[in-house]
Amino acid sequence: MKKLNSSSSGVVIAGNNGNGNAANQFNGPMGIYIDVNNGSIIYVVDSSNHRVQRWVIGGTTGTTVAGGNSNGAALNQLNSPRAVISDSNGNLYISDMNNHRIVMWSSGATIGILIAGTSGVQGSTATTLKYPNGITFDANKNLYVADSNNFRIQKYIVCSSMLRVRRNELLFDNSE
Structure with missing residues (x-):
């Protein structure tokens, strides 16, 4: 990855x-997130290595903070992750x-917690996802998911005290 400086060279x-x-290599970096609490930390979604790495900007190696245990559907594994964001508590x-x-x-953590969807199962119901991609939070800490192959954006209200999703809303879809 490259950062533009004032001379516009990477x-x-x-x-x-x-x-x-x-630890110093990538195989398909797909997403990045700069820690809002510490601007010198960057998280890299290394999709084909099925992991998320934490790097100090300018460092020589990254530390795997999620996945990295080959691809799979167990909660200590990822399978072609695409995006990462963080909440105000530092949860990814x-x-x-x-x-x-x-x-x-x-x-x-050594395992993740399921927040939305069903591990390894695609679907188009209100509780399933099909190839989720981009994710973001709004000012009210609602989680938005680009549910790519369902052609919709879903909104989830994340209850941090329970670490579960309370409900979700379909915001946009392409059905008529």
Whole structure:
């Protein structure tokens, strides 16, 4: 990844050591998130390595903070993740595309918590997802999910005290 400086030339801030699965390599980086509480920390979704890495900008290696245990549907695994964001408590929310789910990983956790969707099961009901991609929070801490192959955006109200989704709303879809 490169960061633009005032001269508009790219500066490598993570990776650049070829394709691979070592701590200093990526295999299909798909998403990035800069920690809002610490602007020198960047999270990288390394999709084909089925992991999310935490990098100090300018560092030489990353630390796997989610996944990295080969691809699979267990809660300690990811399968082609696409996006990562963080809440104000430092919990990471990951769109785990090929597992059709959103998982939350607390700092230091070795397994994630299912937030939305059903692990490894795609669907088009209000409680299932089909290849979720982009995710974001609004000012009220609602979670929005781009449910790619259902052609819709879903809104989830995340209850941090229970670490579960209370309800969801369909915001947009392409049905007539």
